[in-house]
Amino acid sequence: MAGDAGLIAALKAEALRLGFADIGITTAAAVPQAGARLRQWLADGCHGEMIWMEGRADERASPQGLWPDVKSVIMLGTSYAPALDPLRLAGEGDTGVISVYAWNRDYHDLIKKRLKALARWLVAQAGGELKVFVDTAPVMEKPLAAAAGLGWQGKHTNLVSRAHGSWLFLGAIYTTLDLAADAPHADRCGSCTRCQTACPTDAFPQPYRLDARRCLAYLTIEHAGPIPVEFREPMANRIYGCDDCLAVCPWNRFAQATEEPAFLPRAELTAPKLAELLMLDDAAFRALFSGSAVKRIGVNRFIRNCLYAAGNSGDAALVPAVRAHLHSDDAVVTEAAAWALKRLEDA
Structure with missing residues (x-):
């Protein structure tokens, strides 16, 4: 196993240095139930017009479906928690409300740049092959992030973090390295609705x-x-x-x-x-x-x-x-x- 404690600690420190708010590691086979849930969701038509989700469902269902050689998945979170109350404009009829994530720059470019930097660091330290993803590829980011310990999928289906709430952009690194996995996060929604x-x-x-x-x-x-x-x-x-x-x-x-x-x-x-x-x-x-x-x-x-x-x-x-x-x-x-x-x- 390439994931000795020293390498893992250094990897996590480098991720934080690059600006990520959180990092966790899981195995490529960690979320077998996610594929079945995805297929049922698609069969029920809950994806609406997002036909692209149907076309690559097999690749999305598991990391190995997209890349058979992957052994470990490194999940990264970047906080975009707002200082302003997102609900403050309710009832302001002459003013439009834009979702918090789109208040400034598109997150894809920034996060992909950081993922590539972390990937280069990992290859230099431990070798292996890898691929990086930010939201546009058939990757089950939220179940994988939960399995990697970043948080849990809340009742709203988004990831919830004890430290960052519901405000995390997610990125993934698939690698052929066999890295030591973190423990998955427990569901903390309780009776809240x-x-x-x-x-x-x-x-x-x-x-x-x-x-x-x-x-x-x-x-x-x-x-x-x-x-x-x-x-x-x-x-x-x-x-x-x-x-x-x-x-x-x-x-x-x-x-x-x-x-x-x-x-x-x-x-x-x-x-x-x-x-x-x-x-x-x-x-x-x-x-x-x-x-x-x-x-x-x-x-x-x-x-x-x-x-x-x-x-x-x-x-x-x-x-x-x-x-x-x-x-x-x-x-x-x-x-x-x-x-x-x-x-x-x-x-």
């Missing part, structure tokens, strides 16, 4: 299970067409993602606000005014969200979300901005504008 009751669209059919088709994070980011009417009013002023189930977790009280410059909030993204956002054309949208995860949904999907928020605002001052989209080249935007205008006129 705050994340379940906080969901505005009842996206949790039961604890530890999410139906993405009802989740505002999925609907505002991944879903391309018109958002079903039943979910538009519960959206309120959420225009990119939803943090409600994360924000109410009691374990967040132990989290220290991140000091990572790339994740510190940009003022223009923490409380943007809907009237200004509805004026964005493609060039202005790309400029405003340069480097942000928001940019990947494109201007039309973003405007669609802003129109639903405007319709929920009850603010007659937004009528001209909404009317400007009644003849959009995008049929989804046009329909959203008509819905919003009727809501505002009725109000």
Whole structure:
């Protein structure tokens, strides 16, 4: 086994030096039940339009399904815990709410750079082959992170850490080295159901299970067409993602606000005014969200979300901005504008 105590201690120290908040190690065969749960979730259609999850389900089901030679998995967590209350803008009808993770730079590039640096260090120390992943590959990050001792999968299905609450970005290193594994983390949710009751669209059919088709994070980011009417009013002023189930977790009280410059909030993204956002054309949208995860949904999907928020605002001052989209080249935007205008006129 390559994972002697000295190497493991040095590896963990190097990870913290590089800026990771936590690190744990597990075996490639540590989460055999995750594959069966994934397949059932897909069979039930809970993934909605995320067809890419179906196409690589076998690779996602286990680390060996993606890379047969992998022996150990190193899981890394990076905190993005906010200093501001993610729920502070509830009821502020003229202001859009963007999910905390997208308040500044897209996390993928920063974390992948750090993962590669740690991977180079490990190869120099112990050899072996490895691969690094940040969220875009078919990797079961959350079950693996729980098995590696970083935390546990809460009833909202996201990872919960005793030290960092629900605010961890996850990255993985697969390696052919046989490293000593950490103990998995026990579930500390207990009888708490705050994340379940906080969901505005009842996206949790039961604890530890999410139906993405009802989740505002999925609907505002991944879903391309018109958002079903039943979910538009519960959206309120959420225009990119939803943090409600994360924000109410009691374990967040132990989290220290991140000091990572790339994740510190940009003022223009923490409380943007809907009237200004509805004026964005493609060039202005790309400029405003340069480097942000928001940019990947494109201007039309973003405007669609802003129109639903405007319709929920009850603010007659937004009528001209909404009317400007009644003849959009995008049929989804046009329909959203008509819905919003009727809501505002009725109000």
